[in-house]
């Protein structure tokens with residue numbers, strides 16, 4: 051339907067959403083009783099609407115609202131101008147605090163995190179305007195279907211003071227297998243991921259082995275959210291040779307991941323490295339080829355500048371943001 055004329059943004063609607071979240075455990079603690087997200091809708095003078103989705107803490111919502119006003123009148127194809135206007139808004143209202151993977155440090159900038167849902171909504175509008183899927187705007191689809199993985203969590207039966215949920219407590223390998231059994235039987239998942247970094251690494255390895263016995267044909271993945279040292283990561287990776295399809299974010303930072311990738315038999319995956327544009331170029335030539343990196347703009351990493359992934363060296367693992375724990379440690383929660 052595009053005739054070359056600008057598609058002007060006429061209005062932006064931001065809708066906060068809260069939904070119940072069970073007492074799921076991860077490397078930084080426990081999920082809150084409600085997960086907060088927001089839906090960004092951009093409307094245009096051609097009647098096309100684009101959708102984006104993002105965090106919804108108060109500071110992030112204030113920034114989204116300010117950007118919503120700032121981009122009225124903008125052409126839906128002007129994503130560079132979007133970036134500049136978001137930068138101006140953040141310069142004005144401030145960019146510290148708020149948003150990110152809950153409790154996890156992120157290296158992606160506030161500007162990137164605010165730009166993201168608006169950029170996605172604009173791409174949605176662009177695709178509708180030219181009658182093509184957004185994947186065509188980004189170079190073309192590389193697959194036509196994506197299998198979903200069951201996503202297992204260690205968990206409490208309930209948030210403090212609340213009634214147990216229908217899934218109950220899961221703090222040992224048997225309970226993790228039972229959780230997987232129910233997910234596979236009820237929903238038909240053909241792959242299984244365990245969110246780790248919660249129990250001692252030996253126990254998480256045991257849980258993965260128990261899953262392998264119970265599900266001999268399902269690809270298995272383990273994600274301790276970068277809370278292990280490189281040494282622990284290597285030990286765990288080697289212990290799970292032939293069992294794990296891939297190990298996700300075992301340790302913090304690009305150099306740490308590279309050190310692990312050199313020593314373990316399986317590929318690594320990450321949503322915590324390469325989450326900011328300035329992590330791309332300098333790293334490109336030296337990024338280990340065995341580290342598969344499905345990157346997102348919402349991942350977490352190390353935010354202390356002196357020991358950010360871009361500057362980290364193996365000796366920087368003692369920096370306060372790494373949160374790594376060794377094989378023999380007590381892993382208190």
Ligand SMILES: O=C([O-])C(=O)C[C@H](O)[C@@H](O)C(=O)[O-]
Nearest residue numbers: 075076151152245273275321
């Ligand atoms: O692998 C993942 O999905 C993540 O690292 C992000 C999630 O927020 C996860 O850590 C969680 O929900 O606890």
